[in-house]
Amino acid sequence: MSSGEVHPTILPELTLKNENIDAIILGEGEYALLDLIDFIDKKIKEPLGTWIKNNGKIHSFGPQKRFVGLNEKPMPAWELLGNLDKYFPYNRHNVVLMEATRGCVYKCTFCHHSNLDVKSYGGAYRNLTADKVMEQFCYIRDLTKKHIDRMDIGGDLHLATPAYTKKFAEDIKKIREGITWQSVSKFHLMNIDLAGLVAKAGCEQIMFGVESGSPRLQQFIGKMVNIDQARFITKELRDKGVMVTNTYMMGHPHETYDELKMTLKYMKAIPADQNLLQIYRPFPGTPYYDLCVKENLCQPPKTLEECNTFGVLTYHANISDMPTKKLLREFYKTNLIEQTRYLINSQKFYLRNKMYEQFFDNFRHNKFTFKLKELIRIKTKK
Ligand code: B12
Numbered sequence: 290m291s292s293g294e295v296h297p298t299i300l301p302e303l304t305l306k307n308e309n310i311d312a313i314i315l316g317e318g319e320y321a322l323l324d325l326i327d328f329i330d331k332k333i334k335e336p337l338g339t340w341i342k343n344n345g346k347i348h349s350f351g352p353q354k355r356f357v358g359l360n361e362k363p364m365p366a367w368e369l370l371g372n373l374d375k376y377f378p379y380n381r382h383n384v385v386l387m388e389a390t391r392g393c394v395y396k397c398t399f400c401h402h403s404n405l406d407v408k409s410y411g412g413a414y415r416n417l418t419a420d421k422v423m424e425q426f427c428y429i430r431d432l433t434k435k436h437i438d439r440m441d442i443g444g445d446l447h448l449a450t451p452a453y454t455k456k457f458a459e460d461i462k463k464i465r466e467g468i469t470w471q472s473v474s475k476f477h478l479m480n481i482d483l484a485g486l487v488a489k490a491g492c493e494q495i496m497f498g499v500e501s502g503s504p505r506l507q508q509f510i511g512k513m514v515n516i517d518q519a520r521f522i523t524k525e526l527r528d529k530g531v532m533v534t535n536t537y538m539m540g541h542p543h544e545t546y547d548e549l550k551m552t553l554k555y556m557k558a559i560p561a562d563q564n565l566l567q568i569y570r571p572f573p574g575t576p577y578y579d580l581c582v583k584e585n586l587c588q589p590p591k592t593l594e595e596c597n598t599f600g601v602l603t604y605h606a607n608i609s610d611m612p613t614k615k616l617l618r619e620f621y622k623t624n625l626i627e628q629t630r631y632l633i634n635s636q637k638f639y640l641r642n643k644m645y646e647q648f649f650d651n652f653r654h655n656k657f658t659f660k661l662k663e664l665i666r667i668k669t670k671k
């Protein structure tokens with residue numbers, strides 16, 4: 290049994306120690322998997338990009354030397370998924386999530402892209418041309434009877450340089466056939482011209498990471514966001530009909546209540562459609578996580594099973610300098626306000642774009658009710 294993706298790339302030894310796993314692929318999988326097969330067939334001795342367990346002994350091999358050219362790689366075999374209709378719940382205006390980018394040029398200290406193995410085994414940052422994005426979209430569209438006219442191509446960081454943003458927007462504008470798209474960028478990469486360009490090119494939503502309003506924490510995570518620029522870009526995009534989502538984290542390592550209040554100030558000052566809020570959970574293999582371990586704020590998982598209850602998914606570990614009650618109260622109170630605001634903004638967006646099914650569905654399944662259910666779950670567990 291072989292395993293792959295970010296988790297084993299960051300924790301190869303811990304993953305391989307699991308009795309069910311014989312081999313892992315670190316980083317990009319395409320060529321490494323071919324090497325692994327050749328290794329099993331005894332054609333090569335060094336399957337690059339893999340770690341292999343043999344009679345309980347772990348053998349590690351260096352990064353792959355061949356990486357996929359995103360624009361040259363064959364179309365993903367979507368048809369192997371069978372009836373694609375079932376993945377698109379609405380009769381009209383479905384959205385399809387596609388890969389348009391790999392890697393990231395940045396190294397924010399809480400993110401998996403700050404991990405050296407992710408960088409070296411995953412390969413350099415690459416992105417698709419507008420032509421290729423459309424080709425992939427049309428390929429999927431032709432495989433389903435459902436109406437899809439929206440694509441989510443944000444990945445980790447799609448609009449990663451002003452030059453690419455300009456080229457992508459100009460190109461997609463010419464060929465998009467009414468298709469709209471959602472993306473991810475950074476405030477310092479945007480300006481008034483690019484905001485106008487992406488809006489005209491069919492961009493319906495952009496996400497930006499802010500994470501904290503505290504200058505100390507911003508410096509520490511490697512994400513400096515200028516409040517005035519963020520406010521200006523957000524307003525420009527929204528005036529042009531693009532929805533803006535800004536992401537924030539609360540409960541950074543050693544965060545104080547005064548610092549959290551700085552984050553709240555950012556949220557108020559930057560008029561996004563949605564402020565997406567998370568409690569920070571340390572991600573193994575990142576400098577932010579290392580700091581947490583060093584300062585005894587969290588314990589490293591010892592087994593693969595322990596990872597299930599660690600970090601991203603389950604509990605709210607408080608590693609800030611605030612009392613847990615205070616942190617959680619601020620988190621849920623702010624979320625209540627933010628998600629109510631977002632519910633209203635997203636409903637306006639759906640009505641504006643005549644997405645009536647999405648409008649009614651959103652009453653039942655929205656982030657507000659999601660958080661409410663989470664709160665009830667935590668309360669009943671206690
Ligand atoms: C797109 C995405 C999503 C989409 C998935 C949509 C879909 N239908 O696929 C959505 C938004 C739904 C999503 C949800 C979640 N996601 Co997500 N997601 C991503 C993202 C941005 C890209 C993944 C992707 O498709 N890349 C494109 C493919 C081609 O590349 P790839 O996945 O790296 O795969 C390559 C190699 O890793 C390798 N490989 C991959 N799998 C395997 C398997 C084997 C056997 C082998 C040999 C090789 C191999 O080969 C591939 C080709 O080179 C990643 C971040 C990232 N950059 O990886 C996070 C990421 C995978 N998500 C993450 C998380 C935490 C989640 C959620 C749990 C979030 C939440 N709290 O709800 C949920 C879980 C959903 C679920 N049910 O599993 C984490 C996982 C963390 C971890 N410890 O592993 C990541 C790494 C982001 C992060 N840093 O936090 N996600």
Ligand code: SF4
Binds near residue numbers: 394401498
């Ligand atoms: S810009 Fe986004 S994807 Fe890139 S390192 Fe920072 S948080 Fe990660």
